[in-house]
Every structure is written in structure tokens, then in C-alpha cells.
Amino acid sequence: MQFLFRFIVGGFIVSLFAVIGDMLKPKSFAGLFGAAPSIALATLSLTILSNGKVYADLEARSMIGGAIAFFIYACFCMRLLAKGRLSAAKATLSGLTVWLACALGIWLLVRGR
Amino acid sequence: MKIEFDFSALKKIKWYEYAVRFLFGGVTTVLTGLLAKRYGPAFGGLFLAFPAIFPASATLVEKHEKGKKQEAGIFKTNRGRLAAALDARGAASGSIGLVCFAFVVWKLLSGWNAASSLFVASSVWLAASMLIWRVRKDRHQVIHPKTG
Secondary structure (H helix, E strand, O other): HHHHHHHHHHOOOOOOOHHHHHHOOHHOOOOHHHOOOOOHHHHHHHHHHHHHHHHHHHHHHHHHHHHHHHHHHHHHHHHHHOOOOOOHHHHHOHHHHHHHHHHHHHHHHHOOO | OOOEOOOHHHOOHHHHHHHHHHHHHHHHHHHOOOOOHHOHHHHHHHHHHHOOHHHHHHHHHHHHHHHHHHOOOOOOHHHHHHHHHHHHHHHHHHHHHHHHHHHHHHHOOOOHHHHHHHHHHHHHHHHHHHHHHHHEEEEEEEEOOOOO
């Protein structure tokens, strides 16, 4: 039941930001909403309610690493799309491995200190 | 360049395109919770910045731009891909805002109430993203005045 609730809240908030992005012009500005804190807002609010602020605080700190990885991922996708021959679906989905590698790399780096 | 809301853009989006994004968002939120439960909040927190909307929205932008060109009788075009690249450029600016969002939540959450912390952090995300977008746009216009 808790997972179903998480699924609905997450789906709703992500869709909301996506719809705002769809309506905005120019495209480069609408793109900001592709990096909206939608998952973070859904997860953090539910986490604060179920696990408390200290737990959510730790998640927010780690999110900084995930967001840096997102920046590298977005730049990678931009390069692939502007210079390469890959379609948007192929470029953005294959780029997820870059996000994962960077996020894990940053996490291991910070954890090792 | 002026920032505008184009409500007619919503009519061009099919119901399953909304459904895909709802599914992406829901699944990512559930997975983030599961990862935090299994490996701890420090690991699960990374996934709060998972690119959940971006692949679907970039694909949609490409598809719609291609469609526009095809309606005009142009079938071989890279316009869709370039529009998706612009979307990625915006997402890169937004991701710097995302770093600011996470930093603000981390710093405020222990002392403030949860709703205020998330509200301030979201406002900081929007302000920082817009500022970076504006600066990059102005810089691009200085370097490429004809294309600006």
C-alpha cells in the first residue's frame, strides 16, 4: 500500500512538472523542467513523514552528488544530439549509464573520505 | 527572447505520452524508496536527482519537431534532434539549479519545518536555473549574434 502511494505521488508530481515544461517556450527554457526536482519533492515529503527529518537530510546531502551527475549527463546528451547521429531516445537512454557511473563515482569518492 | 506559455501544445500530446511519464515518475519514486531502504539514505539520496522526465520529454520534443517538418513536406531533417539538443541544454542549466535545491534542503531541513524548507528550495531551484539559462543565452548571443 505504501509503494502504491509512493507510485501515485511520484507519478503525479513528475507529470505536473512535465506538463509545465511542455507548455513553455522557447525550447531551451522548457528544458529546465527536464531537471526539475520532481522525484526529490515526492520522495523527500514522503520520507519526512515516514522516517523523519534526519533521514531526509542524509538523502538531500547525497542528492548533491546525483545532481552533479545529472549536469554531466545533460551535457553528454547535448553533445550527442548536436554533433552525433543518434536519435533523442537512444542518446538520452544510453546516457543514463553516464549518469549512473558519475553518481556512483561521486558517492564512492565522498564515502572514501 | 520572451518566455511564453503555449497551452495549445498540450493538445498535441497523446494520452499514452502522459501515461509514460506518470509511469516513469512513479517507478523512479518507488525505486528510490526501495534503494534507500536496502542500502541506506546516503545511497538512495543519489537517485533523488535521477533524470526521470528528461528522456521522455527530449524524445517528445524531437518527435513533435519532426512531425512539424513532415507536415510541411520536409522528410529528411535533423531539426528534431537539434530541438532535443536545446532541451538538453536547458536541462543542463536546470541541473545546476538541482544542486542548489539539494544544498538548500540539506542546510535548512534540520532547523526549519519541512514544508517551508521544500518551498524555499524549490524557489531557489527555479531562480538559479532561470539565472543560469539567462546568462548562457546572453553569452551565446554575444558569441553568435546572428543566430541569437
